[in-house]
Amino acid sequence: MRSGCPIVAEAELSPLASLLVVLAASPILVFIAHAIVYRALDRTGAKPTAHSSAMLALIAGFIPVGLATWRLGFFDLGQGAAAALCALVYVMAVYGALGILYLDVVNIAETSLHMHLLLELAWGGAVPLADLLDRYSADRMIAARLERLTSLGQLRVVDGRCYVANRSTLYLAGAIDAWRTVLGLPTSPPGVPAEPSALDRGRQR
């Protein structure tokens, strides 16, 4: 409620300023939700990963942000449907972008090889280089990724054979490859032939 006191009224934020503050602070909200969701899932024995719990936290975090936007009157159809739609697009674009940024932080803390090498040294003190190279062998790196991708539902293992279970990451990879082509960058790592994926094969058919 707006105050009648002129001194306080001057200090009050306009609805737009309030919305910007809510959106800018949303990563803190997601961080708190992430801590709650991870612990709650862990207690139920659901074996959460940092990523799957972060995605649930992002969904949970949108509820208060959406409610705050609604309370600030941005979804009021009295201002016109176009204005309400613009507000929805604005909030979803900023919240979505900051959400992806949060997932990048999770990536750094959980999957980045650079960071994980530093964490190994923090956890175990000075380590012989040979031991570290052995610990980060190709086999171990593939095993860690198989576990994570299975947990995220991206692949499934049946009778010891691995299959793609969900194409969402491959669609994203296809978009990244397309963008690499636009920028003039190679689309496959050195030593790996740039074979067409099933997506490309489907398009060719």
Add this chain to the structure above:
Amino acid sequence: MCDAVIDGFALFLFSLAVHVIVWRVRRPESFRAWVPALAVIFGVVPAAIAWFVAPTPLDFAALLLLHGSLAVVYGIGYTLVSAFSPSVELLKLLDRAPDGVPMAALQLPFVAGGLTTERIENLAASGFVRQTGPRLDLCPRGMWLTRLVLIYRHAIGLPDSGGG
């Protein structure tokens, strides 16, 4: 609000267009070259344009929050574009084999190469680690960064020795 949405997306698309032109003309190869280039293309130039386009400081903030959040995500996401993710390459490998691949036969040639050695060299060059005889140790900068990441990991509840 519609002005902020239209101007914000237009500013981001303009930055992307400049980025493509610059990369097509002369692509910065190293990390130390492309980070400042992206900072100028997605930060300095659009901020100057937004200052002239936005009628009030609050509109400027709204415009910059939309463009800025998209630009930061793109800037960090560019590492996905410039480098190759083992997870994505693993999925691509499986995608090329409709009958599946036995777990024991899964191999990624670029991971088997000097991926870890390359990362250790990067960390040493940036002053995060140092090699003392046969052992690898954290430098003060590395300690500071790991402390920060560990605070975050512990706040979430992630166990030590996990991830990777």
